[in-house]
Amino acid sequence: MIDLKQEEPKTKLVRLLKNAASKAIAEGDPWAKYEIEKVPAERVIRHMYQPETQTWKQDETIVKIQKEPFTHGAMRYCFRMKKRSPPPESASNHRFHDGGWTRASNYVAKAYLTPDSEIDTSDQAKTNVKNDIILQYEASHWSSRFNEQGPPKKIIFIRAYAIEFPDRKGQPWLPVERYIFGSDQYGAGFTKHNTNAGFVDDELHRVTPQVFSAFSFYESQGNRLVADIQGVGNLFTDPQVLSSDYRFGDGDLGPRGMALFFKTFRYNTVASAMGIPVFPLSKNELKHQKKYEDDDFSISGGNSSYLDAIKDLNRFEKMDINRDRRKSVFMVPPKEILSDDMKDTEKRSNQKFIRKSANQGTRKPLSQEMRKSIFRSFKLAQPLLARNKSEVNEVQQCLNTAEEDFEFDMKAFSRKDSGQLMAKINSPKSRHLRTSLMIRRVSEPMNICDITKLNLGRVHYQLAVLHGLDRFPEIVPNNDSHDAPSHDVFSVLFHLCHAASLRCIPACLALGRILSGHGTSVSPLLDAFVPVDFEAAKEMLKRAMDSEFPPNAPKVAAGCILYQIYIDENLIAREGTNFEDETEQPFTEHTAVSDLVLINLLQDILDLIAASEEERNLNLEYNERTAIGSYSFQVGDKVEGNYALEGNYYSGIVESISENGAVVDVKYDDDESIESLSRDNIRMRIPPTATQDDFGGPLVDEVAGFAECADDIVTMESYQLKADLAKLIAKSGDKSEAAKLYDEAAHGAMEAGKMKTATEWSLIAAELL
Known part of the structure; x- marks a missing residue:
């Protein structure tokens, strides 16, 4: 007699299918x-x-x-x-x-x-x-x-x-x-x-x-x-x-x-x-x-x-x-989902909570924001919205989470330290529904690698974006109140901070902007809940730049904001402040940032700009060649080949192509071996950011009902950054390298139509040689 409890899963599946077939035959053809x-x-x-x-x-x-x-x-x-x-x-x-x-x-x-x-x-x-x-x-x-x-x-x-x-x-x-x-x-x-x-x-x-x-x-x-x-x-x-x-x-x-x-x-x-x-x-x-x-x-x-x-x-x-x-889940704009009463609530709440100037949507330059905020510690800074002690603690806990790498310990797997399952089902109805599910064995916690963390960070970031776009009005506390905000800002901050703890670049950039008083397109209400903290902002911006994964455009934006913060800190340390508000006192103990730190930062930003441009060119080439649904391989193409026809695809480049295009020689990246494969056994390697925008969304983002994201807008031109770097390097004594950078900066300024600036930098370069 077969012991059904000891039966192998595959054997059991075959037995069940045979029983189902026998039953169907007995019942006849429906x-x-x-x-x-x-x-x-x-x-x-x-x-x-x-x-x-x-x-x-x-x-x-x-x-x-x-x-x-x-x-x-x-x-x-x-x-x-x-x-x-x-x-x-x-x-x-x-x-x-x-x-x-x-x-x-x-x-x-x-x-x-x-x-x-x-x-x-x-x-x-x-x-x-x-x-x-x-x-x-x-x-x-x-x-x-x-x-x-x-x-x-x-x-x-x-x-x-x-x-x-x-x-x-x-x-x-x-x-x-x-x-x-x-x-x-x-x-x-x-x-x-x-x-x-x-x-x-x-x-x-x-x-x-x-x-x-x-x-x-x-x-x-x-x-x-x-x-x-x-x-x-x-x-x-x-x-x-x-x-x-x-x-x-x-x-x-x-x-x-x-x-x-x-x-x-x-x-x-x-x-x-x-x-x-x-x-x-x-x-x-x-x-x-x-x-x-x-x-x-x-x-x-x-x-x-x-x-x-x-x-x-x-x-x-x-x-x-x-x-x-x-495909149409996101196509209905958020405001079309809301009732008329909800729209009125949203209008009133936005009028109450969003910072506005004479020209709505514009902000003061970072330096002005900094000079009025650099003296305030996190505890003393006062956001626009009055919050109770519990909410203040909640904001602080979220921000603390963002500063540390997320750890997948036993708590993350809902188990005790011993590995024993924690009881999660409390209601009588829930217990009744689950009694038929006999848990036969307890598996080891699933492996959470860096790629998983990267994708988890993107999911948390997108959940923050969805909350910020009012996609979940049912989550907003006291949503029946006319004073309620249009979306749950605490959920926005919660998921932004978890995304940052997983080193999601756009999330780190968004938090860096908020903490430095710049605001973020993720949610217009975060300004009212999160006070300015430049030290925390610098850590978030560095965290964004340090990621080894693409995209690079948000890294450039983070680097530029961080550079401006350093410049303003040096200005304050050197000249002090002169505010109209007499209650503001100068912060005389501020330390200037060294030239070496600025040089390294500028070099990193320029490298990221070059990498970002290369990313865009690769994406453009890939999308142009695959737009028609089929494409011809070319020598030098980055591809993936079906190694030894085993079903495992490995990265390589096209070394040569037969006359009729049917056979392609692929040189693999790992050991540089060359294999001849039919066209059906190689495929184009998709660039990491070819199928998404810089913030992880689909290429046609507006179709999904999402507004254009402005967090990665950079107001600093690369030629100005090169000129700043040249000035610092000349100061360090390397006149040859400084002259080269001034020449490159002058060329960039000339292309942008800044002839006076270009001439000035060209003269400086000549003097240095």
Whole structure:
């Protein structure tokens, strides 16, 4: 007798599938009444994706597919289809056409539609079909990794592939997958467990799909998060994969979609047992989650109206509407989401809290801000908004977090020091819902490498941006009050500081700007809550510059602000101050910054400017060459080659190309070995910032409803920085290097039309030689 408790996972899966097949045979063909076997057979070409090599292979087979769809959504038709296994070469067409179709497997084929409700045969439609298949396989890959950890329930994605009809007009492509047997066309109990914009699990109260989504993020080092989990039982279909580089189509909301997921994800004992760390949330976010604890994973955020609108639609219509909604989550401007009363509240609160001048949006130069603030310590500085002691402490705790690197200790994994799980479920209803989930084993905490930290920082930063854009009005404390701010500024600061602790460059820059009195585009309300602290500002700006990861544009902006702070500090130390306000007293003990520090800083800034320009040129070249969907390799291209056809891609450059372009010689970066590969086994290396703007968003940022970010605007010209550096180097005695820099500065000034300045610097250079 088989001991089911000791059964291997793979053996168990085979047994369950055999039992399901036996049950289906016993119950008969659910599509028998449609007599699909009488439909004329058609020749099709199967296109099957090979995830190991990221290539496609083809074969031919025969299918019988109904001429009319049995249902449809807004984007696709849905057809019943039967397919037999490919025939042996010795079989005749007659024998294959006529035999065994009543026992053939049932499939669902989906066709994209044109605006005229015809089957779309365009190249774009075929690309969409390929993307659907790739998403399914990508999700399946991470589900396999998940299942290897022995979770209480396993995740299985239905295998999908594309079929091409070579004998039909336009040779259309359709994605197909196995039919899920049930009481309706997609099986009884078809449920959506989460989306790429928050949870929508209002039927089965499942924990596993949510834990799987979180697992996929950490297992992929933060480069992927599988969302939009939907299906029957533990069989899932039609997922959306979110990526760090926006590679999975319009529904891939990248780090912003990941931020939406983690805002609503409720940590639980299953997640802790699998070694998934806790994603920190602000006090107000946790309070909001607590409100809905009795509903468990029911509905989050703004999804309730969406669910009401689709509750009477069939399953396929819901899937299509959800697909369309994937890419439009951010397209509705925040103010369109708010009620009229909320808009009035926002207007009043902004008038009360935002610093304004005669010309709204302008600020005093940094030097003026500094000279009036440099004397105030953090404890004495008074922000515009009166805060109670608890809020002052909360701000200070956040800022303290930003100054230290985040540590993933046992607390981050919700465990005691002994490794034992902490009790996280307190409500009787929650305990009842989880009693069926027997945690069979406790995994080691998941590995958190530097890449994971980088991506976690980007997610926290995007969550701060979303709060600053009023995306979560339900989180704002006392939101029914006319004096309430338009968004939860404490959540903005909380996530900015956590992002900074993970060395997210834009977050460090934003905090550096706030602490130096410059403000940030992340939130207009932060000025009123965070007092000026130039020492803390300098640490944040240095933290931004020190990162080894791109992008470089925010590093340049951080360096320029830091340089201006040093210049103003030297000015104050040398000349003192003369304020109109007599209550301000000069800070006579201030120490000047050494020339060596300034020289090193200016050299770093100029290096970062050069690196930033190189980044933009690489991005421009990559996007121009890939814009048409295909490209020709050139000698010197940075590529990734499928080494020894093993499915592992390694970085290299194109050494040479055959005459017909079919064979490419790749010289690998690690050992400089050269390998000849077919064109299908190499791919362009995507520059780190090619698929995002400088702040981690998609290239077409305005489509997502986000305003242009101004934190990285630099008012200092590189030629002026070179002239400043030349002056300092001349002072140190290296006249030759100083003359060279003055010449370069003069050339830059001349190109900018500053002829008088250019002449002056050219004369200085001549005098130094």
